Amino acid sequence: MWWRVMAEAVFVGLPKRFVKVSIDGQELDVLEGLTILDACRQLDIDTPTLCQLETLTPVNVCRVCVVEVEGSRVLVPACSRKVEAGMKIRTDSERVRHSRRLVLELLASSVDMSLCSAQVGGWMSRYGATPQRFGDSVATVAQPVKIDNDLYVRDYSRCILCYKCVEACGVDAQNTFAIGVAGRGFDSHISTEFTVPLPESACVYCGNCIGVCPTGALMFKSEHDMRQAGTWDESRQTVTETVCPYCGVGCMLELHVQDNSIVKVTSPLNNSVTAGHLCVKGRFGFQFVQRRKQE
Amino acid sequence: MDIRTTGGPPTAEEMAAVDGVLGDPTSLWEGGARHPADDHVAFGGHATRSQRPLLLPVLHAIQDRVGWVSRGALEYACRRLSIPPAEAYGVVTFYARFATDERPAMALHVCDDLACKCAGADELCSELEHAFGPAGNSWRRSPCLGLCDRAPAALVERAGASHQEVQVAPVTVEVAVEVLRGGRWPESVNRPLPDRPRKLLRRIGAIDPESIDSYREHGGYVALRRAIELGPEGVIREVTEARLLGRGGAAFPTGRKWDSVAKAPVRPHYIVCNADESEPGTFKDRELMERDPFAVVEAMTIAAFATGCEQGYLYVRGEYPLARRRIENAINQAHAHGFLNFEIEVRRGAGAYICGEETALFNSIEGKRGEPRNKPPFPVQVGLFGKPTLVNNVETLVNVLDIVVDGAVAFAATGTQDSTGTRLFCLSGNVHEPGLYEVPMGTTLRALIELAGGLRDGRTLQAVLLGGAAGSFVTEQQLDVPLSFEGTRAIGATLGSGAVIVLDDTADMKQILLRIARFFRDESCGQCVPCRVGTVRQEEVLHRVLSARNGDAHSSDINLLTDIAQAMRDASICGLGQTAANAISSGLIQLNVVARDG
Ligand SMILES: Cc1cc2nc3c(=O)[nH]c(=O)nc-3n(C[C@H](O)[C@H](O)[C@H](O)COP(=O)(O)O)c2cc1C
Ligand code: SF4
Ligand code: SF4
Ligand code: SF4
Ligand code: FES
Ligand code: FES
Numbered sequence: 001m002w003w004r005v006m007a008e009a010v011f012v013g014l015p016k017r018f019v020k021v022s023i024d025g026q027e028l029d030v031l032e033g034l035t036i037l038d039a040c041r042q043l044d045i046d047t048p049t050l051c052q053l054e055t056l057t058p059v060n061v062c063r064v065c066v067v068e069v070e071g072s073r074v075l076v077p078a079c080s081r082k083v084e085a086g087m088k089i090r091t092d093s094e095r096v097r098h099s100r101r102l103v104l105e106l107l108a109s110s111v112d113m114s115l116c117s118a119q120v121g122g123w124m125s126r127y128g129a130t131p132q133r134f135g136d137s138v139a140t141v142a143q144p145v146k147i148d149n150d151l152y153v154r155d156y157s158r159c160i161l162c163y164k165c166v167e168a169c170g171v172d173a174q175n176t177f178a179i180g181v182a183g184r185g186f187d188s189h190i191s192t193e194f195t196v197p198l199p200e201s202a203c204v205y206c207g208n209c210i211g212v213c214p215t216g217a218l219m220f221k222s223e224h225d226m227r228q229a230g231t232w233d234e235s236r237q238t239v240t241e242t243v244c245p246y247c248g249v250g251c252m253l254e255l256h257v258q259d260n261s262i263v264k265v266t267s268p269l270n271n272s273v274t275a276g277h278l279c280v281k282g283r284f285g286f287q288f289v290q291r292r293k294q295e
Numbered sequence: 296m297d298i299r300t301t302g303g304p305p306t307a308e309e310m311a312a313v314d315g316v317l318g319d320p321t322s323l324w325e326g327g328a329r330h331p332a333d334d335h336v337a338f339g340g341h342a343t344r345s346q347r348p349l350l351l352p353v354l355h356a357i358q359d360r361v362g363w364v365s366r367g368a369l370e371y372a373c374r375r376l377s378i379p380p381a382e383a384y385g386v387v388t389f390y391a392r393f394a395t396d397e398r399p400a401m402a403l404h405v406c407d408d409l410a411c412k413c414a415g416a417d418e419l420c421s422e423l424e425h426a427f428g429p430a431g432n433s434w435r436r437s438p439c440l441g442l443c444d445r446a447p448a449a450l451v452e453r454a455g456a457s458h459q460e461v462q463v464a465p466v467t468v469e470v471a472v473e474v475l476r477g478g479r480w481p482e483s484v485n486r487p488l489p490d491r492p493r494k495l496l497r498r499i500g501a502i503d504p505e506s507i508d509s510y511r512e513h514g515g516y517v518a519l520r521r522a523i524e525l526g527p528e529g530v531i532r533e534v535t536e537a538r539l540l541g542r543g544g545a546a547f548p549t550g551r552k553w554d555s556v557a558k559a560p561v562r563p564h565y566i567v568c569n570a571d572e573s574e575p576g577t578f579k580d581r582e583l584m585e586r587d588p589f590a591v592v593e594a595m596t597i598a599a600f601a602t603g604c605e606q607g608y609l610y611v612r613g614e615y616p617l618a619r620r621r622i623e624n625a626i627n628q629a630h631a632h633g634f635l636n637f638e639i640e641v642r643r644g645a646g647a648y649i650c651g652e653e654t655a656l657f658n659s660i661e662g663k664r665g666e667p668r669n670k671p672p673f674p675v676q677v678g679l680f681g682k683p684t685l686v687n688n689v690e691t692l693v694n695v696l697d698i699v700v701d702g703a704v705a706f707a708a709t710g711t712q713d714s715t716g717t718r719l720f721c722l723s724g725n726v727h728e729p730g731l732y733e734v735p736m737g738t739t740l741r742a743l744i745e746l747a748g749g750l751r752d753g754r755t756l757q758a759v760l761l762g763g764a765a766g767s768f769v770t771e772q773q774l775d776v777p778l779s780f781e782g783t784r785a786i787g788a789t790l791g792s793g794a795v796i797v798l799d800d801t802a803d804m805k806q807i808l809l810r811i812a813r814f815f816r817d818e819s820c821g822q823c824v825p826c827r828v829g830t831v832r833q834e835e836v837l838h839r840v841l842s843a844r845n846g847d848a849h850s851s852d853i854n855l856l857t858d859i860a861q862a863m864r865d866a867s868i869c870g871l872g873q874t875a876a877n878a879i880s881s882g883l884i885q886l887n888v889v890a891r892d893g
Binding site for chain 1: 296370380382388389391647823830836851861
């Protein structure tokens, strides 16, 4: 009965408190439930991350964000470990620097990371990563680009296996589950079932996987083609913010334009409507803008 | 969620295999025949999705019946269970047992791991290669099959309506060739345990492992009665005061774990018996399950009673068909005799060492890839299906029977102050009498090897691998180490799973180290970078180091190994990555490739 239901106590969770932690000798108050990474950011300590994204559930697999916590035998991932009262954290100890360096070296020695953001390059030099030192004849994930549809390409020789695309395609955003992690160990890779081409899979081309991919492994076909032709030039691109014209949801779009044509569409991560995610129309349905211009 | 299936229909056999586990489909939505109502109702919801934990049993059924998992079969399973095919494909390809390409019905898995290497497995494999072509189709190389006391070992299976599976050890070239040519089907034989005083193992050989009456004649179910008299708190008090430490590898205090689960406010509580024993050189849990299965079931019952667990799972290594049958029989008989008031579901592993890690094991039971979870939260708070869960190793649990019957004081009288009771050691490799030995904690390694008859005549000791691949090498000079948790820790070693692989001067240490490196590369789940890439680089660099002429290894390569080792130890998610360099680091010291102090 509705009045009985109304009378039931509603559990809203315990009130959040602040806990005291120390980071590199600096004491600070952090809201309970936040991660060590959040705490580091409060102090403007730049912490490298690869598999972490505000809009996705932490998977803590890349291990580039590890920090030293007093009393812990092993290093802990800053991106997912919650702060606890009295935690003593070190973000720049010899152990931390060593593991961060090795993670970057191991990745870069097996994956083509040349399209990662400049930030990643900054971390590489900060930690002195020299991926070449493992030698020339080492196993890599090099493979041909998968081009099986007109909208986007998958270049898994750039894939660091951060799981972000799988999460975006799954419960964190799209709920389509067209791709998953298959195989085991070094053979682990992102795949559709039985590696079928995307048009045979459940993919609905929302492009949300592209939106979260940190390495350029997933890329608009338009961008890929222009890069192949040598015409891709970000310095000549403008970004125009607008609202998607299709339905009433009102998703914010960022149109990346080069030479007066739209070359890629994104949505800001911190947008309250989209959290960076779109549907196939907002993401790829921009051709009509250009067609009309040409007529 | 879109379940899009474009791979064509399953064959009748594949359907029968799936339906054998799930029952017949009731609608078109489940892949069955069209029913008029199907046009108006959608299929799905919680009831369907909650069947996810059945994915592995269904995949086993398909593999058993057909010998491989085709796209049509997988998609049919997906429609029945409402699982996206891409996710299910991720699961199938994670486990070594499932094949996604067509294979012959007959499969011979030949162990080429450490103990079997010492017993000529490499020669066996090259003969098979010669006769049947490279490994991969009709015969395959396998990591340790847990039959190291009878090395070299193999596992034969034949897919079909009545799937057959048998462990063959020792296996000879003649037997292997005959099996592959479709000749005589081999038989499995147990080895009698040598006659010596035993505690935990006292019923082995004395009882009929298929009969609960025989078990009861030998003191079976006395402990359960005593446990009920003591009450849950009483049982936990005894286990705590006995200072029992977990035998699965991590040596966690069992009493503390039980107490945490018992007090966890969230319901239900689950109990999981970890019988995934896959550490190379380890076969103790197999022996217990094959030859004293009722003890395992009784101990689980007591643990569940003490910690308030409503449902139990026993996860048996996939390569242990006899142990699985015996345990299933024991559970059925215990039910029939009213000794079991909760459900214990037997789950079958599918060829993944990592599933012995407790949180990977939960994921495997839940029908997912066996990827370990980050801790905290710990299983006692957030375990199987997100609920408080008690996980214990088989040997740990069986120890509880004596603790409950004899009392904590009597139990702790054996062993050392910090490591109470006895310990099972799996001796294999170059000893006179390989097998399972039970000795009080604190017995020296030298005494243990002597119990097993020592080395063969005229041979000298090269090294002992203590604790399996995740353990480390112990030298001749360290043979007087007391085998207790604290004693091994003092020399930087570990008891681990109780594996003791003895290597004399005939063993090829380089090949042994390379095999260990390959093991970790093959068995890494692939989730985290330090382990996924680190185990590969470790193997590559080790190849370079060991193929260098004596003492000629580049110091930069040695540095690389040390660097990789430290990052794997510090930054990996789970114990696999954290220990993947131990044996190799200590083995290189043993080989004098790396200086003893540095
Ligand atoms: C890679 C890896 C493999 C493991 N394999 C096993 C195993 O086969 N059997 C087992 O009992 N514990 C295994 N463990 C330890 C378990 O995670 C867990 O600690 C143990 O089952 C707890 O039981 P216990 O307290 O009775 O020892 C493994 C751990 C790791 C990291
Ligand atoms: S485009 Fe959308 S549906 Fe397709 S794989 Fe990416 S996230 Fe999944
Ligand atoms: S494709 Fe991109 S998002 Fe997906 S796992 Fe690889 S790097 Fe991460
Ligand atoms: S350490 Fe290895 S096995 Fe463990 S989670 Fe990481 S990749 Fe997987
Ligand atoms: S960012 Fe923390 S583990 Fe990847
Ligand atoms: S069975 Fe071959 S090494 Fe264990």
